[in-house]
Amino acid sequence: SRELFVLTYGALVAQLCKDYEKDEDVNTCLDRMGYGIGIRLIEDFLARSAVKKCRSYSETADMIAQVAFKMYLGVTPSVSCSSAAGNEFSLILDKNPLVDFVEELPAERASLCYCNLLCGVIRGALEMVHLSAEVTFLQDKLKGDAVTEIGIVFLKNIEDKKHKRN
Amino acid sequence: MADETLFLLLHGEIVAGLYRAAEQGDGENGRCISKLENMGFRVGQGLIERFTKDTARFKDELDIMKFICKDFWTTVFKKQIDNLRTNHQGIYVLQDNKFRLLTQMSAGKQYLEHAPKYLAFTCGLIRGGLSNLGIKSIVTAEVSTMPACK
Numbered sequence: 001s002r003e004l005f006v007l008t009y010g011a012l013v014a015q016l017c018k019d020y021e022k023d024e025d026v027n028t029c030l031d032r033m034g035y036g037i038g039i040r041l042i043e044d045f046l047a048r049s050a051v052k053k054c055r056s057y058s059e060t061a062d063m064i065a066q067v068a069f070k071m072y073l074g075v076t077p078s079v080s081c082s083s084a085a086g087n088e089f090s091l092i093l094d095k096n097p098l099v100d101f102v103e104e105l106p107a108e109r110a111s112l113c114y115c116n117l118l119c120g121v122i123r124g125a126l127e128m129v130h131l132s133a134e135v136t137f138l139q140d141k142l143k144g145d146a147v148t149e150i151g152i153v154f155l156k157n158i159e160d161k162k163h164k165r166n
Numbered sequence: 167m168a169d170e171t172l173f174l175l176l177h178g179e180i181v182a183g184l185y186r187a188a189e190q191g192d193g194e195n196g197r198c199i200s201k202l203e204n205m206g207f208r209v210g211q212g213l214i215e216r217f218t219k220d221t222a223r224f225k226d227e228l229d230i231m232k233f234i235c236k237d238f239w240t241t242v243f244k245k246q247i248d249n250l251r252t253n254h255q256g257i258y259v260l261q262d263n264k265f266r267l268l269t270q271m272s273a274g275k276q277y278l279e280h281a282p283k284y285l286a287f288t289c290g291l292i293r294g295g296l297s298n299l300g301i302k303s304i305v306t307a308e309v310s311t312m313p314a315c316k
């Protein structure tokens with residue numbers, strides 16, 4: 001059940017905070033783990049959803065928000081395109097299930113990106129379908145912002161890539 | 167279920183990540199296992215609180231063990247414990263013949279030496295659950311042939 005995942009994630013972050021003094025180290029660690037999960041999760045996702053190849057960055061962003069997030073976390077972030085070039089998107093999450101049991105970040109951990117794992121997961125998954133992207137947190141409800149916002153910047157052109165994934 | 171995949175992957179990453187960090191630092195095998203067990207302990211405590219909010223009081227230890235084998239295990243691993251044995255003096259053996267966290271690894275004796283790492287978290291989970299139900303315990307795991315474990 002999802003609670004198990006959320007609780008385990010919380011225990012993981014707590015353990016990492018004990019092991020690493022600096023927030024950036026914890027963030028890096030979470031991102032790296034997320035990456036490892038993402039490269040495997042994409043196969044599971046493709047197997048479960050059997051979606052067709054996305055033809056544009058905007059389709060990809062929609063796919064992540066509407067299908068993947070819904071499937072794994074049960075929430076559907078809204079997608080908005082934030083650049084004229086069409087390669088920067090924002091996923092806006094009203095409700096972030098990962099922080100269901102978290103009330104607030106402790107004072108000495110002010111720059112901890114609690115959900116950095118998500119960024120790594122998205123980055124890893126995209127890389128496995130030959131899309132490289134930078135994924136970061138633009139806004140975080142835990143830090144006092146109104147919503148949680150994840151920014152995805154696609155770095156290479158999708159049409160140039162030929163891959164044989166079905 | 168999709169949630170299960172997420173948890174399995176996360177668990178795998180946690181084990182890998184902890185050992186990676188230990189290699190670079192000075193950690194010994196024992197410390198990683200206890201870290202994993204402690205994480206499991208915290209999660210177990212939280213989980214059992216949420217599961218038993220609405221259930222009736224348990225009659226005795228055996229009742230609690232049965233709860234763990236059936237409901238708790240089903241919620242966490244989507245299946246029940248296959249076999250529960252006891253000597254009625256405080257020792258219980260739970261046997262799971264297709265332990266979820268090990269099925270992806272191998273179906274025989276391969277990788278046997280890595281199995282304990284994957285069981286540490288679950289041992290902590292059980293210990294945490296029992297501790298919040300008022301039972302102090304020591305939980306150990308034994309694997310002879312994957313993916314079965316006791």
